Amino acid sequence: MKKQLLSVCMCCLSAVAMGQPAGGFGGLQVPQVKLETSQEWKDVNYAGDDQAYHTCDIYLPKQEKAAYPVVVHIYGSAWFSNSSKGMADLGTIVKSLLDAGYAVVCPNHRSSMDAKWPAQIHDVRAVIRFVRGEAKKYKFDTSFIATSGFSSGGHLASITATTSGVKHTKVGSVDIDLEGKVGKFLGESSEVNAACDWSGPIDLTAMDCGEHMTMGENSPEDVLLNSKLDKEPDKYLSLSATSYIDSYDPPVIIFHGEKDNVVPCCQGKKFYELLKASGVKTEATFVPEGNHGGPAMYTEANLKKMVSFLQDVRLQSRIIEEGGTGAYKAIMKEVPGLEEHTVFCPQDLSQFDAQHPLPVLVWGNGACANSPFEHMNFLNEIASHGYLVLATGIIPMTDEWYKGPMSRSEQQIESIDWAFAQNADPESPFYQKIDVKNICVSGMSCGGLQTLFNCADPRIKALMICNSGLFNQQNAAQAVGGMPMPPKEKLQEIHTPIMYMLGGKEDIAYENGMDDFHRIKHVPACAVNYPVGHGGTYRQPHGGEFTVVALAWLDWQLKGDKQGAKMFKGKKCDLSKRQGWTIERNAKFK
Secondary structure (H helix, E strand, C coil): CHHHHHHHHHHHHHHHHCCCCCCHHHCCCCCCCCCCEEEEEEEEECCCCCCHHHEEEEEEECCCCCCEEEEEEECCCCCCCCCCHHHCCHHHHHHHHHHCCCEEEEECCCCCCCCCCCHHHHHHHHHHHHHHHCHHHHCEEEEEEEEEEECHHHHHHHHHHHCCCCCEEEECCEEEECCCCCCCCCCCCCCCCEEEEECCCCCCCCCCCCCCCCCCCCCHHHHHHCCCCCCCHHHHHHCCHHHHCCCCCCCEEEEEECCCCCCCHHHHHHHHHHHHHCCCCEEEEEECCCECECCCCCCHHHHHHHHHHHHHHHCCEECCHHHCCCCCCEEEECCCCCCCEEEEEECCHHHCECCECEEEEEEECHHHECCCHHHHHHHHHHHCCCCEEEEECCCCCCCCCCCCCECCCHHHHHHHHHHHHHHHCCCCCCCCCEEEEEEEEEEECHHHHHHHHCCCCCCCCEEEEECCCCCCCCCHHHCCCCCCCCCHHHHHHCCCCEEEEECCCCCCCHHHHHHHHHHCCCCCEEEEECCCCCCCCCCCHHHHHHHHHHHHHHHHHHHCCHHHHHCCCCCCCHHHHCCCCEEEECCCCC
16 A cells, blocks of 8 residues: 555656656646636745745636635645645646635645655645735735645645644654744744645554555655654654644545545545544545546535535634724634634734733623624724624624524623633633633623623623613613513622713613612722714724723723723813713722
8 A cells, every 4th residue: 555655656756747647646637727817926935945845826816806715725745746836736626716716825845855744834834824924915815724735735734724723742752843934924823724635644653544455665654754653653643633633623624535545535534533523613525436636536516515615614704894903903703612602803813822811801792682793893893902802692794683592691601711711721722812810791782781690700800881781670661571680789799890881861771871880889980971872883984982982991901001091080081082972980980
């Protein structure tokens, strides 16, 4: 089996060197494929050196747009080739991706003759950082970057996914640097959002998967590692995507032929089962007549499955208003382990750590909607200023009004629990990046009632009640069925500073909110009003005036920002200088 693999690979490389169509390990390729594109760049050096093995080709779809989601597609060569980007499934996988609206980057990478593992993953990660670093120049939409690859390219695409967010780790006795220092964009993230594995070797410790195939000497992985499995098994574990699988991995789709006589199909099947067992979103297609590449694998149906999978993954996140106006471009997305919630956070989490963590805003929606559709602009803008926003409800992928079941007050507590768990989990992309000592819980209308219902939680640092206030016995009948209805005595359980942000006397919650404020004597409290009624300014660009005041409150309460405090403190506070705003403060407010 391995002897067969090595000979096929060397034949493939010979064919590539002569400019002939290559089959075998690289799949059936058509030379000089003419792709329909709007722009192309060839031989772009992604590492900033003069090495051909650090170049890539960039293709943009024919339909012109301001920016395109990106797929990095990697050729197969058993890691023996450093210059096969021009043969990287252009007429099949790349064409389908372009037709679907994806920018495609096809990179070269160092071969096993140029450098040993992990140099190859360093190169792929450098490509991903390059995509982020040069996004504006090449019209890349970096909110979605996926890897894809065939055979050894499938291996690199897959291990990039299963190690996404992990820069350095230990596998058995092997300390492995997965990030490297290739290229000039070392400050950019190398994380990916999805991966497509076409016939890749995944577990290099068991290439035959126990099927007792005859293995030859000097396999491609032996050459790549300059070792032997029986002598240094941990090196082979460090080369295996299966060694790194956990529940935080991005989604992966797998294609493998059941008659593959180069990389046995059991590799793809094992990968699929391990991903599924870990809770990773995954799909797999095992082609009964499929070999290692070729027409039976690259069918129209399979290519459509690949595109549909990527589209489904990509559409579970959105960039709102170009990521906001803050210093950290934000993204709205779903995350594993936090069902019925939407996360707004900076796109690049590498800028945050234990010394510079993200304070948290927990949010409940108006009308107890189980989706933050009405507050997207507002919440996204806050996230862009360096906050982790955890909103109750499913992600709004359209701008239509939510019509589903009501949310629950407990979802805010679930958000806080999740933040603590993620911050403590070394496998989480949010590990030691969340400021769990600085959490503000907030909500609009019914979401404000949910917030007051949860106000006693000792983990809360501040409260922000928007267009809301507790009902009393006289007007309780006005409440919508299903809303939480804590009594006014609940206000005594508040243990943090609190701000009521209301829409003036035309706000249907004005009387309730102001009554709450006047009853609160034991903690610092203020009530601010802006005469726009109950709907606030949440749906205005970047959340309008309400965002300005909310950010000042959060910056003061959660970041200790003196400029934010000036919005509320003193006879001539900044809020009093903003047209239309009024403020009242209790005796505790200083």
